[in-house]
Amino acid sequence: MTQSAASRIDTPLNDEDLSRLQVLAGGFSATKLTWASGFLAGLAAAGGNAWATPAASPALPEAAQTARLTILYASQTGNGRRLAEAMQADAQARGLASRVVSMADYRPAELRKEALLALIVSTHGEGDPPDDAEPLHEYLFGPKAPKLAGLHFTVLALGDSSYAAFCKAGRDFDERLVALGAQRLHARVDCDVDYETRADQWRTTTLDEARQRQQAAGGKVVPHLHAVGPASGAAATADGVPVIAEVLTNQRITGRGSSKLVSHVEFGVEEGSLAYEPGDALAVTTDNPPALVAEIISTLGVSPAAELPGGQRMQSALTSRFEITIAARSFVERYAQAADVPGLAALLAPERREALNRYLGERQIIDILYEHPAQISAEAFVATLRPLKPRLYSIASSPLATPDEVHLTVAEVSYTAFDRPHWGAASSHLASRLTPGAAVEIRVEPNPRFRLPADDSLPVIMIGAGTGVAPYRAFLEHREALGASGHNWLFFGERNFSTDFLYQLDFARFRKRGVLTRMDVAFSRDQREKAYVQHRINEQAHEVYAWLERGAYVYVCGDATHMAPDVHAALADAVASAAGVSDEVAEEYLKALKRHGRYLRDVY
Amino acid sequence: MSDPKRQLSPVEHIKRASRHLRGTIELGLADQLTGALAEDDTQLSKFHGFYQQDDRDLRSERQKQKLEPAYSFMIRARVPAGRCTPAQWLAMDAIARTHGNGTLRLTTRQAFQLHGVIKRNLRPTIRAINDSLLDTLAACGDVNRNVMASVNPWRSALHAQVAELADAVSAHLSPQTGAYHEIWLDGEKLAPDAVEVEPIYGDTYLPRKFKMGFVVPPENDIDVFSQDLGFVALAGDDGTLAGFNVVVGGGMGTTHGEPDTFPRLGDVIGRCLPGQVLAVSEGVVKVQRDFGDRTNRKHARMKYTIEDRGVEWFVRTLQENLSFELEQAGPVRFMGTGDRLGWVQGDDGCWHYTQFIENGRLRDREGHTLLGAFREIAGLGHGQFVLTPNQNVTISALDDVQRSAVETVLSRHGIVRKGVLSGLRRNSMACVGFPTCALSMAESERYLPDLVTRLERSLDAHGLAEAPIVIRMTGCPNGCARPFLAEIGLVGKAPGRYNLYLGAGFDGARLNRLYRENIDEDTLVAELEPLFARYAAERERDEHFGDFLVRAGVIRAVSSGPDFRADEGQAA
Ligand code: SRM
Ligand SMILES: Cc1cc2nc3c(=O)[nH]c(=O)nc-3n(C[C@H](O)[C@H](O)[C@H](O)COP(=O)(O)OP(=O)(O)OC[C@H]3O[C@@H](n4cnc5c(N)ncnc54)[C@H](O)[C@@H]3O)c2cc1C
Numbered sequence A: 001m002t003q004s005a006a007s008r009i010d011t012p013l014n015d016e017d018l019s020r021l022q023v024l025a026g027g028f029s030a031t032k033l034t035w036a037s038g039f040l041a042g043l044a045a046a047g048g049n050a051w052a053t054p055a056a057s058p059a060l061p062e063a064a065q066t067a068r069l070t071i072l073y074a075s076q077t078g079n080g081r082r083l084a085e086a087m088q089a090d091a092q093a094r095g096l097a098s099r100v101v102s103m104a105d106y107r108p109a110e111l112r113k114e115a116l117l118a119l120i121v122s123t124h125g126e127g128d129p130p131d132d133a134e135p136l137h138e139y140l141f142g143p144k145a146p147k148l149a150g151l152h153f154t155v156l157a158l159g160d161s162s163y164a165a166f167c168k169a170g171r172d173f174d175e176r177l178v179a180l181g182a183q184r185l186h187a188r189v190d191c192d193v194d195y196e197t198r199a200d201q202w203r204t205t206t207l208d209e210a211r212q213r214q215q216a217a218g219g220k221v222v223p224h225l226h227a228v229g230p231a232s233g234a235a236a237t238a239d240g241v242p243v244i245a246e247v248l249t250n251q252r253i254t255g256r257g258s259s260k261l262v263s264h265v266e267f268g269v270e271e272g273s274l275a276y277e278p279g280d281a282l283a284v285t286t287d288n289p290p291a292l293v294a295e296i297i298s299t300l301g302v303s304p305a306a307e308l309p310g311g312q313r314m315q316s317a318l319t320s321r322f323e324i325t326i327a328a329r330s331f332v333e334r335y336a337q338a339a340d341v342p343g344l345a346a347l348l349a350p351e352r353r354e355a356l357n358r359y360l361g362e363r364q365i366i367d368i369l370y371e372h373p374a375q376i377s378a379e380a381f382v383a384t385l386r387p388l389k390p391r392l393y394s395i396a397s398s399p400l401a402t403p404d405e406v407h408l409t410v411a412e413v414s415y416t417a418f419d420r421p422h423w424g425a426a427s428s429h430l431a432s433r434l435t436p437g438a439a440v441e442i443r444v445e446p447n448p449r450f451r452l453p454a455d456d457s458l459p460v461i462m463i464g465a466g467t468g469v470a471p472y473r474a475f476l477e478h479r480e481a482l483g484a485s486g487h488n489w490l491f492f493g494e495r496n497f498s499t500d501f502l503y504q505l506d507f508a509r510f511r512k513r514g515v516l517t518r519m520d521v522a523f524s525r526d527q528r529e530k531a532y533v534q535h536r537i538n539e540q541a542h543e544v545y546a547w548l549e550r551g552a553y554v555y556v557c558g559d560a561t562h563m564a565p566d567v568h569a570a571l572a573d574a575v576a577s578a579a580g581v582s583d584e585v586a587e588e589y590l591k592a593l594k595r596h597g598r599y600l601r602d603v604y
Numbered sequence B: 001m002s003d004p005k006r007q008l009s010p011v012e013h014i015k016r017a018s019r020h021l022r023g024t025i026e027l028g029l030a031d032q033l034t035g036a037l038a039e040d041d042t043q044l045s046k047f048h049g050f051y052q053q054d055d056r057d058l059r060s061e062r063q064k065q066k067l068e069p070a071y072s073f074m075i076r077a078r079v080p081a082g083r084c085t086p087a088q089w090l091a092m093d094a095i096a097r098t099h100g101n102g103t104l105r106l107t108t109r110q111a112f113q114l115h116g117v118i119k120r121n122l123r124p125t126i127r128a129i130n131d132s133l134l135d136t137l138a139a140c141g142d143v144n145r146n147v148m149a150s151v152n153p154w155r156s157a158l159h160a161q162v163a164e165l166a167d168a169v170s171a172h173l174s175p176q177t178g179a180y181h182e183i184w185l186d187g188e189k190l191a192p193d194a195v196e197v198e199p200i201y202g203d204t205y206l207p208r209k210f211k212m213g214f215v216v217p218p219e220n221d222i223d224v225f226s227q228d229l230g231f232v233a234l235a236g237d238d239g240t241l242a243g244f245n246v247v248v249g250g251g252m253g254t255t256h257g258e259p260d261t262f263p264r265l266g267d268v269i270g271r272c273l274p275g276q277v278l279a280v281s282e283g284v285v286k287v288q289r290d291f292g293d294r295t296n297r298k299h300a301r302m303k304y305t306i307e308d309r310g311v312e313w314f315v316r317t318l319q320e321n322l323s324f325e326l327e328q329a330g331p332v333r334f335m336g337t338g339d340r341l342g343w344v345q346g347d348d349g350c351w352h353y354t355q356f357i358e359n360g361r362l363r364d365r366e367g368h369t370l371l372g373a374f375r376e377i378a379g380l381g382h383g384q385f386v387l388t389p390n391q392n393v394t395i396s397a398l399d400d401v402q403r404s405a406v407e408t409v410l411s412r413h414g415i416v417r418k419g420v421l422s423g424l425r426r427n428s429m430a431c432v433g434f435p436t437c438a439l440s441m442a443e444s445e446r447y448l449p450d451l452v453t454r455l456e457r458s459l460d461a462h463g464l465a466e467a468p469i470v471i472r473m474t475g476c477p478n479g480c481a482r483p484f485l486a487e488i489g490l491v492g493k494a495p496g497r498y499n500l501y502l503g504a505g506f507d508g509a510r511l512n513r514l515y516r517e518n519i520d521e522d523t524l525v526a527e528l529e530p531l532f533a534r535y536a537a538e539r540e541r542d543e544h545f546g547d548f549l550v551r552a553g554v555i556r557a558v559s560s561g562p563d564f565r566a567d568e569g570q571a572a
């Protein structure tokens, strides 16, 4: 803000204050300015002594304009869109703070941050909202529906009176928002196919209302307390403490006909009760598959009600206390001895170690029981088992984007072997057995070795296959919320473009908003010759190297056995070819990156 | 409805900025993150012959899955006069099975459509089509579309002449841009500084799509009055081609709830000689190019240009572009708009077989392998294939031996024959609609067959099983199956709900009128049942259903486009 600019608007500050302010804010980036504005307003709100309350942390950029009018529309055949765009033009002309957004590009979570909302919604199908409105509609009518006390809104409903459900979608939104505590700026207007005049009236009234409120608000800003501060160390506090979370959403995100079963799982948590950062994982406590528990009990020929020392019954013990999927060496040792199965004991010979690993790699406990049946009591059997451990899942959300939620991306392990169905305990629990409303014990597993650069202006290269993409969704949400200026490049690989492009819409939105600078994808099964992320890295060798030279951080996440090594080799090749150095030198280069914490891996 | 501020419609800006239809299509093809093209390019793609679509059955499911819609493309191949060789049929069949969704779709304008072609297969597909010497350029877009012509090979001489003229006009009115070759056939790039001209269309092409066709009375199979420009063949005393009546300003497209959109029948403005057809076509196109409404796409078709300014104005303006005067129109009588199904012998002794293809869709299903059957027939290499304006296919010019070869294949594949079909089904057409059509509001192709089956029951009951009644369904009011020229017209409004139109002329010379609005299947059947009853009881000899309803006062005859809307709202 230049002094002249400032003194043109009337202000309580005298020239001295102004020049001090100028010195203070001089050379601040737009982001920093918004940050500061929020912060200062926070000071004001906290009666000047916010210094003492570290909780009053920086506002999100969006929050910086309380009374900004958001014109939000969902349009199927374009009428609503045209009206919304005209309205935005009008608002701008009147000098109002406003933006126009299609529900297609709108993150439902943003709603909590709105103060002034003009909703334009048409009705389609038999009373349904347009396709674009579905996510917001579900959010508002679903279990996660937020309280919207602060919100003032008004609805323009487009419809056609020859339909039974005239303007139903608009009505639904209108009534639901009120139910959630929001207040109407003015009454909803329902339009028939000849909507022009009524729409105009609605627009004028709305913009007049908006002007008054914006003048009243005078641009004052209340900081969003839930926005945790800059990405360094803040998470330490609540680290590791288990909390009970509620499943909000459990959505399969691989399309029909996919060879993969991947689900997006959202947990609701008390705001601040679970501090985490992008890069962290969540430890999820699981039950075992009921079918497997039953199968083991019947194979052993013991009673599900058999009482174990401590009083627990066999069935519940196998369900929640013991590991019954993964077959470990320890199990083979104990089972071979307890049940006296020589065939199995033979595998334990030192020189058979390799064979045993292969054997275990291909089998779950049940498979071994079938191959080596034996007389063994319930008590003796559970003594061969290990306690059931929580499983880890990379967190796929940023606390800045969804402060009271944690998201996971879960690939369900389920396969057929020895002509029998097999399941993974936690992944099948999460992906298939947990429905919204269920309670789950979760705990943050911090991963300080997989963090965004503290310097927002540095570029990052994110490489992931399959669920390895999960933390990158969190990274991008986080960098967007921080208004980070650093460029972001994502390499993603899966099997088929049409069904396995995890979070395709999210990434498309990130790209549209300029958060995702580049994205290269490899779908291995869409063409005769297989293509993986490492091939894309090879193709982009020079560009990748250029980014590294510009200080880029490199992240690799996902499959440890194949992807990680292949990607490493590809990176080495890239450096070697682009920099024109030997393979040894290239390896050194990567080692150095690792040492400086710029080559980070989270593989499993 | 045209914009008072007279701003050009957005599409006009896209066309102008596109450098003769190049746009950013090639960038879009290269974008790996989406199966779609850039939004503006989806307007341009039409000129190249394809539409971006998505599987609407999966739309909301995929939105929840955070996946973009299941995008794919519908590709249309131009087939002037519907004539193609067995080899070309085989090529389209192969392409449909390798790059498409395994079905071949014959359209209401005698062209081929492929559905479900994904982005990375666009190039190979369009190449393959061009290799077969068909093309997709101008199959859609604001240009002259596929040129139609009557299918009446039994009048061999006339038919051949007319078909050749259709070919000639089609070529004459094809866009001249190099964009098509550049993008799809590796033609070399136009130098940035080079100038390229569209001699007939100019840089922004036409204000809207443009459609023309040739008809040979007494057949009116192409619905000549629904064309922007129609040529009605006039035979001399010796039976050879003497000239054409010229018909202008037809069209079907309307929009629900917008009274100033309406279907319109073309006006007969005079006659011309065969040698003058190219000049007349170019002249008409240029009048529409210069005077069509470029501010409002819902008002941009030539039918509105003529409705607004009057036929006299149109003829005057046209004459300014012609070096000759149009003569007085000759007398013409039309019998009907349908196809002659089954075998007929031509005046040259050759055999011609027309197969009913329900709604134009050829696929292979258990026990009914239409696609396979015609693959085999084409494999025989005999005669010529003609796609008909009623979504059927004719195999033309066969000798006795070839005829029996074809018959063997048909029966081996268990293909339905004429006679087995009711008069209603034989005269039924449905547009594509769900799940591919982005504009459909209700089922069409997937639903009409079942509805017909249900109606057949009540027709049977009244002894009307054989009565030829034209029924046409579309999933929206755009009118792709020319529903407003059907004795029973059904136009989708929302899932399971249709507007019912009645009373069109069997000869395609009178529009129907709205009878009931936004009704479901049961209501629809209940509404028609008593009318069938009365028709059975009270019809005069050879009186058609539509004519009967008008005579009986059930429907007031529609006299003009605007009159089509006259008593809307009253319709219960
Ligand atoms: C395939 C076909 C229907 C069929 O079942 O055969 C068809 C299919 C479509 N038509 Fe049509 N039209 C087809 C003949 C017609 C006809 C009949 C005719 O031309 O004789 C009409 C009415 C005559 C007319 O033009 O007035 C017709 C009037 C329309 C319109 C409305 C135009 C208007 O003036 O309002 C649209 C929508 C538009 O253009 O905005 C349209 C648009 C469409 C589109 C491309 C939908 C879109 O724009 O996204 C449909 C593709 C559906 C799909 O998934 O395949 N189609 N369309 C016909 C292809 C003909 C061809 O080979 O070129
Ligand atoms: C840091 C970290 C982050 C992770 N992030 C994610 C994440 O974001 N998303 C995610 O989905 N997972 C992630 N995982 C993996 C996850 O923790 C679990 O390992 C995985 O879900 C399997 O656990 P489960 O309980 O379902 O299967 P388990 O009950 O552990 O059993 C799997 C058993 O089946 C066997 N098995 C599995 N597949 C086959 C097969 N095809 N053929 C033969 N045997 C087979 C295995 O050898 C094992 O014995 C992560 C792991 C780590 C360590």
Ligand SMILES: Cc1cc2nc3c(=O)[nH]c(=O)nc-3n(C[C@H](O)[C@H](O)[C@H](O)COP(=O)(O)O)c2cc1C
Pocket: A074, A075, A076, A077, A078, A079, A080, A081, A121, A122, A123, A124, A125, A126, A127, A128, A130, A158, A159, A160, A161, A163, A164, A165, A166, A167, A168, A192, A193, B440, B441, B442, B493, B494, B495
């Ligand atoms: C397939 C379809 C179904 C419709 N169903 C309804 C309905 O049930 N109720 C209603 O009030 N309007 C209905 N309408 C009318 C639309 O809401 C109306 O045309 C509106 O102006 C469309 O606005 P939009 O272009 O922003 O989507 C329907 C429209 C279509 C195309």
Ligand code: SF4
Pocket: B431, B432, B433, B434, B437, B438, B439, B440, B441, B444, B474, B475, B476, B477, B478, B479, B480, B481
């Ligand atoms: S009439 Fe409507 S629904 Fe049917 S194909 Fe044409 S545009 Fe689609």
